[in-house]
Amino acid sequence: MKMPCQKSSELKLLVEEAKRYTKDGKVADYIPELGKANRDDLSIAIHYPDGKCISAGDIDKKITLQSISKVISLALVLMERGFQYVFERVGMEPTGDPFNSIAKLETMAPAKPLNPMINAGALVVTHMIKGDSIADRFHRLLSFIRELADDSSIGYCEQVAQSEFETADLNRALCYFLKQHHIITEDVDALLDLYTKQCAIEMNCLDLGRIGMIFAMDGMDPLNGKRIMPEDVARICKTFMVTCGMYNASGEFAIKIGIPAKSGVSGGIMGAVPGKFGIGIFGPALDEKGNSVAGIKLLELLSRNYRLSMF
Ligand code: GLN
Numbered sequence: 001m002k003m004p005c006q007k008s009s010e011l012k013l014l015v016e017e018a019k020r021y022t023k024d025g026k027v028a029d030y031i032p033e034l035g036k037a038n039r040d041d042l043s044i045a046i047h048y049p050d051g052k053c054i055s056a057g058d059i060d061k062k063i064t065l066q067s068i069s070k071v072i073s074l075a076l077v078l079m080e081r082g083f084q085y086v087f088e089r090v091g092m093e094p095t096g097d098p099f100n101s102i103a104k105l106e107t108m109a110p111a112k113p114l115n116p117m118i119n120a121g122a123l124v125v126t127h128m129i130k131g132d133s134i135a136d137r138f139h140r141l142l143s144f145i146r147e148l149a150d151d152s153s154i155g156y157c158e159q160v161a162q163s164e165f166e167t168a169d170l171n172r173a174l175c176y177f178l179k180q181h182h183i184i185t186e187d188v189d190a191l192l193d194l195y196t197k198q199c200a201i202e203m204n205c206l207d208l209g210r211i212g213m214i215f216a217m218d219g220m221d222p223l224n225g226k227r228i229m230p231e232d233v234a235r236i237c238k239t240f241m242v243t244c245g246m247y248n249a250s251g252e253f254a255i256k257i258g259i260p261a262k263s264g265v266s267g268g269i270m271g272a273v274p275g276k277f278g279i280g281i282f283g284p285a286l287d288e289k290g291n292s293v294a295g296i297k298l299l300e301l302l303s304r305n306y307r308l309s310m311f
Contacts, residue, residue, distance in 0.1 A: 002150065003051045005206050011056035014305070015042050018283075018298035025285025025293035028265040033163035034064075037267065037284035042294045047209035047278045049222040059205040063282045064160045066264030067099065067290075069141075069198045070122040071237050071245070072211070076144050077128040078233045086128065089183055090121045092240075099247045099290060100170050102177065111181040117244035117262070120174045126195045127184050134194045141198060147228055148214050149207035150221070161200035168192055199264075205280035212270045212278025215241075215260070238272055246296075249289045257299050258309025267292045271299060273308050 022040045029035030043057025065072075077086055091114045095104050100119045105111050113121035131137035146154050175191055178184040184191065214220070219234035220227050241260035246253040253261065259279075261271040267284030269292055279302075283295040303309055 002206075003053060005045055005053040005055040005059060008046075008054040008056055011044060011046070011054060014298055014301045015044060015056040018042060018294045018301060021294045021297045022283065022285040025283075025287055027267070027284045028286055028290070031160065031164045031167060031265070033157075033160045034066075034266055034284075039285045041267075042283040042298065043205050043281070044298060045205040045209040045280045047206065047213040047280070049213060049217055049277065051223050053206060053209065055205065057205075057282075059280075059282075061282060062157070062202040062204055063208070063268045064157055064200045064202045064264070064266045065268065066199045066266045067117070067122070067247075068208070068262045068264040068268050068270050069145075069201055070117050070125065071215075071241060071262045071270075072145055072148065073122065073125050073129060073141060073198060074116045074240065075229050075233050075237050076141055077125050078236060079229060080130045081128055083232075083236075086125070089128065090116050090124045094244045094248075094250060096248050100174075102170075102174055105174070105177055110183075111177065112183060113178070115240065115244045117240055117247070119171055120178065123171065123175055123191065123195055124178060124183055126198055127186060127191055129194070134190055137194055138197050142201065145201060145203075145211070148211045149203060150210060150223070151203065151207050154201065154203050154207065156197050156200040157202045158200070160202075161196045164196040164199060165192060168196060171195070205282050208268060208270050208280025208282075209278045210280075212272040212280060214278070215270075215272035216274055216276060216278050238274065241272065246291050247289050249287075249291055249296075253291075253296065254311070257296070257303045258311045259299065259303060260310075261299065263291045263295070265290050267295065269295045269299065274310055276308075 271279030
């Protein structure tokens with residue numbers, strides 16, 4: 001059973017301070033459906049291992065995971081395929097390039113994506129999800145996400161998935177490049193169908209914070225004593241969150257905030273403070289690198305006030 005999330009006046013003050021920065025950002029509109037978000041929204045939920053939750057802002061709003069889903073699909077394929085199989089096909093190094101860049105693929109030999117958090121790498125990860133059909137593979141991923149969030153009502157937003165599918169020419173280009181180099185072997189539109197549904201999986205900040213909490217607790221669900229993923233898988237995912245989770249802003253984020261985190265262009269950020277708690281943030285105004293501008297500010301205030309940096 002989920003405890004209701006308590007409104008926190010302390011968090012509210014931090015949200016109000018961070019909210020001032022939403023005007024410096026812009027809502028993502030390269031996926032047309034995402035352009036409908038309200039630039040000035042900002043909300044946060046912090047989920048503790050004992051089930052306690054504190055929040056500020058409108059945490060009932062649903063957000064699509066977008067790139068946050070990349071860390072979860074990675075956990076799933078590491079469990080399904082094993083480390084060797086996965087890392088033969090996708091690397092472990094940050095790129096320093098934007099998340100949708102094709103540049104490094106062309107200059108590297110073999111043309112293996114540098115890491116699973118950039119689009120090229122995430123497409124290869126989604127390609128590795130096991131199953132007999134797109135529907136079956138999507139269902140496996142969705143079931144895993146429902147288990148992490150302990151919420152069987154989680155689904156995906158059809159309009160956002162469709163909107164991205166219709167406009168994902170850059171991701172199509174990445175897939176065709178990877179197919180030419182035999183890293184992807186399935187039909188490109190079938191893979192994009194699965195990938196855009198994955199990115200459109202939607203939940204509220206509370207669920208997002210709960211998933212962050214599972215990563216923070218090394219893959220254990222302390223509320224029911226169940227191990228959802230092996231400790232090594234959680235460790236690898238958190239390491240990628242530190243080195244590549246905020247795209248080409250990960251270095252600055254590690255220095256200023258020092259929390260494993262993963263962002264998405266919907267304006268979501270999932271944080272996992274090791275051994276302590278999970279964080280779910282929603283703030284759709286993005287900076288030029290595609291990260292929630294006020295969300296980052298909020299994490300900076302939290303990290304500074306409560307000494308959360310792991311370094
Ligand atoms: N679905 C988005 C894309 O592939 C995810 C990118 C992101 O959140 N950075 O472009």
